[in-house]
Amino acid sequence: MSDNRYxxxxxxxxxxxxxxxxxxxxxxxxxxxxxxxxxxxxxxTEYSWNKEFRDQHNTYSAQEIFEKMKSLITDEYxxxxxxxxxxxxxxxxxxxxxGEPLLKKYQPMIMEVVDLFRQENEFVFFTMExxxxxxxxxxxxxxxxxxxxxxxxSISPKLESVAGERDAVDIENxxxxxxxxxxxxKFVANDSEECLTEVLKYTKILSDWVLDNLWxxxxxxxxxxxxxxxxxxxxxxxxxxxIATRNHCYIWSNSKNR
Numbered sequence: 001m002s003d004n005r006y007x008x009x010x011x012x013x014x015x016x017x018x019x020x021x022x023x024x025x026x027x028x029x030x031x032x033x034x035x036x037x038x039x040x041x042x043x044x045t046e047y048s049w050n051k052e053f054r055d056q057h058n059t060y061s062a063q064e065i066f067e068k069m070k071s072l073i074t075d076e077y078x079x080x081x082x083x084x085x086x087x088x089x090x091x092x093x094x095x096x097x098x099g100e101p102l103l104k105k106y107q108p109m110i111m112e113v114v115d116l117f118r119q120e121n122e123f124v125f126f127t128m129e130x131x132x133x134x135x136x137x138x139x140x141x142x143x144x145x146x147x148x149x150x151x152x153x154s155i156s157p158k159l160e161s162v163a164g165e166r167d168a169v170d171i172e173n174x175x176x177x178x179x180x181x182x183x184x185x186k187f188v189a190n191d192s193e194e195c196l197t198e199v200l201k202y203t204k205i206l207s208d209w210v211l212d213n214l215w216x217x218x219x220x221x222x223x224x225x226x227x228x229x230x231x232x233x234x235x236x237x238x239x240x241x242x243i244a245t246r247n248h249c250y251i252w253s254n255s256k257n258r
Contacts, residue, residue, distance in 0.1 A: 005059040006109045007032040009048040009099065013072035016095065018244045019154055019184050019215055021127065025085070026093045027069045029113065032057050034100040036131055040164025041219060048099040062112030069094070069113070083121040094126040102134035111143050124149035132157050132174040144180040153183030157202065161194035162219060169198075171205055184213040186244055191232050199236075217244040 010030040015023055034049035047053040060068070073092055074081035083092045094117065096110050110128065117124045132155040136144070144151055155177065158168040177183065185206050189195050199216070207214055216236040218229035233243050 001062060001112060002108060003061070004108055004112075005061055006065070006106060007054070007057055007059045008065070009045070009053075009057050011060075011065065011068050011072075013069075016093065016127070018217060019186055019242075020213060021093060021152070022244070024093050025073075025090065026095045026127075027072060028095050028097060029065055029069065029101075029109075030097050031099045031101050031103070031106045031109075033103055033105075034098055034131075035103065035133060036100070036158055036163070036165050036168055038158055038163040038165055040160075040162055045099070062109055062116065065109070065113050066116040070117075081120075083117060083125075084123060091123060091125055094124065095129060096126065097129040100131055100134060101128055102130045102136070104134070104137055107137055107140040111140065114147065114149050118147070118149055125152065126150070127152045127154050129154045129156070130177070131155070131168065132177065133168060133170045135173060136177065136180065141180055151181030153177050153181055154186060155183055156186045156188060156217070159187060159189075159195060159198045161192055161198050162188050162190050169202060171202070174206065175209055178209050182213075183210060184215055185210050186215040186217050188219050189216045189232055189236065190219050191235065196235070200239075214241060215244040216241040 008029055009032050010028065012028050014026060014028060016026045030045070030048055032048055032054065047056070070081040077087050078085055084090070085092060094114065096106070101110065110126070114124055114126050126149060128151065130153060155174055157174065158165045160166050160168070174185070187199050187202070189199060203214060216232070218232040229245070237243055
């Protein structure tokens with residue numbers, strides 16, 4: 001175990017709100033820092049990358065992250081804090097989000113925390129929520145090929161027509177990520193023609209890489225905004241996309257720790 005300390009915005013227990021594992025009880029570690037700023041729309045987690053918030057967040061060792069996450073699921077129904085819940089037999093997942101959890105400084109954290117959980121659990125499922133621009137280190141790639149935990153890449157490429165980021169869709173790197181674990185592609189979409197053009201352009205390239213796991217996530221971070229997404233849903237369902245509504249937003253709006 002390294003002596004590294006990692007700056008996190010939040011550690012919390014909630015559900016996965018989006019995509020393939022929507023509804024799954026999930027332990028979350030939200031890192032601080034991102035290589036993108038997405039000026040096209042208000043970021044619902046600006047506190048996880050804006051330097052103005054840096055000193056409001058704590059640093060943790062991997063052991064401390066593990067202990068805090070485990071404590072969140074330890075209670076009278078799950079006294080040993082296991083990832084297979086003894087009451088239901090359902091798996092509790094881990095998720096690393098941000099910010100951008102695949103920044104090189106956080107890749108060791110993912111390895112260390114997952115390995116700690118693996119010491120106490122037969123099954124460990126973990127998701128990395130990434131914008132798809134960050135290369136994996138050789139050490140991380142080697143670990144991914146050797147671990148018996150189950151990695152899942154939830155990749156949300158940032159479209160210029162929505163996020164306002166130019167040249168932020170790194171097709172080559174996205175394909176390289178998917179060599180090391182299952183994944184999904186999740187485009188945040190608005191109802192503009194420019195967005196549709198971008199989505200169709202990248203879909204032609206990426207659909208073969210995710211095999212029936214290509215999603216549209218209508219833009220919106222609050223309950224009120226989510227209730228206005230019907231036109232986006234109707235447009236993209238007609239084109240065969242899966243729709244990733246943001247379930248946590250319907251339940252808790254844009255509250256932190258959710």
